[in-house]
Amino acid sequence: MRLLAKNVPIAVAYFEAVGLTCRYANPRYARMFGLDESSVLGCHFREIVGEEGAEQVQPYAETLLREGVPVRYEREVTNARGQPVWIEVQMVPHTEEGVIRGAFVLVTDITRHRNAEAAVRESEERLAKFMHASQEGIVFHQDGVITDVNPPALALLGYTAEEMLGRMTLEFVPPEARAQVMAVLVAAPEIRYDSIALHKDGSRVPVEYIVRSMQFKGERQRMIIVRDIRARVEAEARIQHIAHHDALTGLLNRTAFADTAAQRLARARTQGQSVALMFLDLDHFKRINDSLGHPVGDLLLKTVAERIAGALREGDLVSRFGGDEFVVLLAPRAGQPAVAEVATRLMAAVGAPVQVQGATISVTPSIGVALFPQDGDSVEELVKHADLAMYQSKDQGRARLRFFQARLAEAARADLVLEAELAHAVREQQFLLHYQPQLGRDGRTIGLEALVRWVHPERGLVGPNHFIPLAEARRLILPIGEMVLRQALRAAVQWRSAGLLTAPVAVNLSSQQFRAPGFVDGIARALKAAGAHGAMLELELTERMLMDDIEAVRERLVQLKALGVTIAVDDFGTGYTSLGHLRHLPIDRLKVDRSFVKDLPGDERSAALMRAIVQMAQALGLEVVAEGVETIEQRDWVVAQGCEGWQGYFGARPMPAAVLEAWLRERLPQHPSGPGFNKS
Numbered sequence: 092m093r094l095l096a097k098n099v100p101i102a103v104a105y106f107e108a109v110g111l112t113c114r115y116a117n118p119r120y121a122r123m124f125g126l127d128e129s130s131v132l133g134c135h136f137r138e139i140v141g142e143e144g145a146e147q148v149q150p151y152a153e154t155l156l157r158e159g160v161p162v163r164y165e166r167e168v169t170n171a172r173g174q175p176v177w178i179e180v181q182m183v184p185h186t187e188e189g190v191i192r193g194a195f196v197l198v199t200d201i202t203r204h205r206n207a208e209a210a211v212r213e214s215e216e217r218l219a220k221f222m223h224a225s226q227e228g229i230v231f232h233q234d235g236v237i238t239d240v241n242p243p244a245l246a247l248l249g250y251t252a253e254e255m256l257g258r259m260t261l262e263f264v265p266p267e268a269r270a271q272v273m274a275v276l277v278a279a280p281e282i283r284y285d286s287i288a289l290h291k292d293g294s295r296v297p298v299e300y301i302v303r304s305m306q307f308k309g310e311r312q313r314m315i316i317v318r319d320i321r322a323r324v325e326a327e328a329r330i331q332h333i334a335h336h337d338a339l340t341g342l343l344n345r346t347a348f349a350d351t352a353a354q355r356l357a358r359a360r361t362q363g364q365s366v367a368l369m370f371l372d373l374d375h376f377k378r379i380n381d382s383l384g385h386p387v388g389d390l391l392l393k394t395v396a397e398r399i400a401g402a403l404r405e406g407d408l409v410s411r412f413g414g415d416e417f418v419v420l421l422a423p424r425a426g427q428p429a430v431a432e433v434a435t436r437l438m439a440a441v442g443a444p445v446q447v448q449g450a451t452i453s454v455t456p457s458i459g460v461a462l463f464p465q466d467g468d469s470v471e472e473l474v475k476h477a478d479l480a481m482y483q484s485k486d487q488g489r490a491r492l493r494f495f496q497a498r499l500a501e502a503a504r505a506d507l508v509l510e511a512e513l514a515h516a517v518r519e520q521q522f523l524l525h526y527q528p529q530l531g532r533d534g535r536t537i538g539l540e541a542l543v544r545w546v547h548p549e550r551g552l553v554g555p556n557h558f559i560p561l562a563e564a565r566r567l568i569l570p571i572g573e574m575v576l577r578q579a580l581r582a583a584v585q586w587r588s589a590g591l592l593t594a595p596v597a598v599n600l601s602s603q604q605f606r607a608p609g610f611v612d613g614i615a616r617a618l619k620a621a622g623a624h625g626a627m628l629e630l631e632l633t634e635r636m637l638m639d640d641i642e643a644v645r646e647r648l649v650q651l652k653a654l655g656v657t658i659a660v661d662d663f664g665t666g667y668t669s670l671g672h673l674r675h676l677p678i679d680r681l682k683v684d685r686s687f688v689k690d691l692p693g694d695e696r697s698a699a700l701m702r703a704i705v706q707m708a709q710a711l712g713l714e715v716v717a718e719g720v721e722t723i724e725q726r727d728w729v730v731a732q733g734c735e736g737w738q739g740y741f742g743a744r745p746m747p748a749a750v751l752e753a754w755l756r757e758r759l760p761q762h763p764s765g766p767g768f769n770k771s
């Protein structure tokens with residue numbers, strides 16, 4: 092026992108109940124109070140633990156002696172080396188036959204424990220202090236139940252501490268973010284991630300969660316730093332928005348549209364749905380921009396963008412491709428008629444008049460539609476085909492809707508080849524003129540119409556109907572028109588000086604030529620260059636060209652008249668101009684379209700129309716020339732009705748210059764073969 096008592100790492104002693112003197116102490120106990128094994132024996136406990144120590148111990152000793160139960164306490168002492176030491180003391184009563192004889196005293200050094208505990212307490216206190224001083228929201232929870240929350244977190248979420256404590260963390264996460272948060276809770280890693288918190292008012296607050304596990308208040312807890320990232324998210328969203336949207340209209344831009352549309356197509360593909368892509372282009376927008384200025388143009392585009400978006404459904408995708416082009420990807424709808432209905436609605440919405448800076452303007456859109464999957468498998472292809480269909484609606488007079496047709500795409504491809512060839516032809520001047528005589532009532536030549544031909548290296552002579560529309564669409568008509576004008580004037584001067592011709596040469600104009608700035612000056616220059624005077628030139632304009640902007644048209648015509656040039660309205664009757672409209676313009680001739688002559692003289696309707704036109708034209712002092720006269724009956728009929736002239740295969744076909752020259756020569760009155768009058 093002695094050996095054991097000497098070697099265990101605890102201090103042991105025995106005190107007598109009577110007198111409280113020490114009857115036994117092991118060396119560790121004695122040393123603790125600066126004594127040894129023998130000097131400690133017989134000492135009163137007050138002598139051993141000192142005055143101050145006795146004060147502390149007294150109550151415990153009294154409890155033990157009074158109640159006969161073990162007691163336990165901790166206290167701080169100074170050890171033999173003068174260092175503070177924490178000890179735990181246990182006193183166990185020694186009872187014999189119900190009488191307390193003494194007490195066993197066991198003393199353990201608990202300094203290390205005490206220090207560790209103090210450290211924990213201190214760090215907990217520090218953490219708590221930090222938590223409440225932090226600008227960032229902090230929430231503690233244990234197994235999802237909130238145990239502590241600091242003021243910034245409360246402010247961020249709009250609650251009071253009472254409202255949050257004891258509730259589940261997930262109650263403060265909106266349903267759509269719960270799966271994500273839950274996954275983190277379960278996986279329990281220490282991570283940071285962006286998510287959303289649910290404010291008391293139901294709004295979503297973008298936050299960053301930083302999750303840490305730690306020991307707190309003696310329990311393993313999780314601390315979540317809830318960082319308000321609204322500013323960052325807003326900035327990011329703004330950048331995203333700028334990158335993905337068109338600045339003027341706020342619609343998706345081309346790239347963003349392509350991305351989103353590709354996703355939609357992928358979905359439609361897997362679900363076997365069909366979707367429609369629409370290409371919408373404003374008619375004559377450039378003219379509005381040029382004449383009313385860019386601010387007005389911008390305002391108009393904005394209005395149009397709003398109207399397009401307003402006429403569509405939630406799931407439809409609208410974008411501005413640039414300029415006056417808009418592309419729409421419709422959410423799946425039932426069939427082509429439904430798509431056509433949307434297009435019609437768009438047409439009406441966009442076409443409604445717009446008030447801009449006091450002026451009322453209205454634009455019509457031309458719309459092309461391509462359908463997925465039949466018209467294309469990718470966004471790119473659909474856009475290309477819808478664009479193509481849109482061009483076809485423009486060609487057909489604008490303000491209309493067209494669905495893409497593969498057959499037309501074929502034609503468009505051919506057009507593309509033709510376009511390249513045509514550009515080449517313009518550079519190489521592969522054009523020549525044929526001339527078709529116009530004859531008067533008495534059979535005299537009252538004019539020659541110059542008709543352009545393309546001398547194609549492989550295809551031979553190509554007629555204007557096959558390339559003029561394309562030349563107009565691709566802005567090649569100006570150089571071609573210029574060339575026609577110069578060639579025609581040169582020929583006119585030559586024939587006149589050869590004494591073959593007194594009548595003017597008529598040249599057809601395209602609307603682009605007529606509208607081009609400096610058009611009249613160009614005519615004047617061409618006349619001068621050829622050494623011709625104005626009376627040698629007649630210009631043929633279509634009704635459509637005269638309808639545009641009446642004042643500007645009138646101005647230009649007056650200037651042309653001042654040069655001595657005469658003006659004819661070509662293909663009259665095919666447009667929608669009233670004669671009344673023409674009354675205000677300085678026009679010399681009406682060329683009545685071939686379609687009115689074709690069925691003469693048998694067809695009543697044609698005859699009635701023809702008679703009416705001639706009568707009204709005469710009332711306005713205009714000459715009438717009938718086009719497309721192919722038979723003697725037609726010639727006789729139109730002459731009898733009072734037409735001043737006629738033109739057509741019956742008189743002569745369009746001829747190359749050399750052939751025409753011979754034709755003219757043959758008809759000279761002094762020519763041996765006799766006057767041409769009898770021949771026709």
Ligand code: C2E
Binds near residue numbers: 556718738
């Ligand atoms: P257009 O101005 O109406 O010219 C008359 C067209 O009718 C010519 O066709 C002519 O060959 C044809 N024609 C003449 N008499 C008869 C007839 O009795 N019966 C029939 N069936 N046809 C007849 P072409 O030469 O093919 O020219 C077609 C169109 O091309 C012209 O129609 C004109 O609009 C345009 N065009 C021709 N040359 C030029 C040009 O230099 N510049 C511009 N911008 N357009 C031109």
Ligand code: CA
Binds near residue numbers: 540631661
């Ligand atoms: Ca003509």
Ligand code: CA
Binds near residue numbers: 684718
């Ligand atoms: Ca004509």
